[in-house]
Amino acid sequence: MTDPTPNPAPNLDLAPTVHQPERNWLPLAIAAAIVLISAAILILVLEHGKPAGKVTPISAAPDAYAQSLPLTNMAMSEAANFAGGKVTYLDGHIANTGSRTVTGITVQVLFRSYTHEVAQNETQSLKFIRTRDPYVDLESVSAAPLKPGDAQDFRLIFDAVSPDWDGVYPEVRIIHVDSQ
16 A cells, blocks of 8 residues: 655755855945045046136237237138047247247137127147148247247147137137247
């Protein structure tokens, strides 16, 4: 005769079941918070070290020597940058018709809107074009001072131009000249 109740399955588990303690997430959360706070502080310090874009009031008087530095042959162009944005260039020619050697030039560039309001006001140091081939290389005026009677091509670079700009050539004013 056979036994009507089936035998229970034998226990094949040779190792006893160990209950793992619950993981303590507190040290991991603290470490993540420290990393995030450190990154934020680093970004703030690096951004604080960058020079802020200088804005000169529209009513600022031009430099007295500016009349001896006529700006001519203005030409604008655009190019795509590696980040997918546009960079705008303003090239021109400057001559020194005065009697002093110029070692630095600061210009104010005013981009106007369709209503002739100032859409963008930017102040930059003028940079001379040193070479054009195989690419345009710029140098500061102090690296190649502009002597009386000399002339030089220059370039101004704008990483961003206001979308309100009317597309007309901007107004460029020489607001400061360093000379010898």
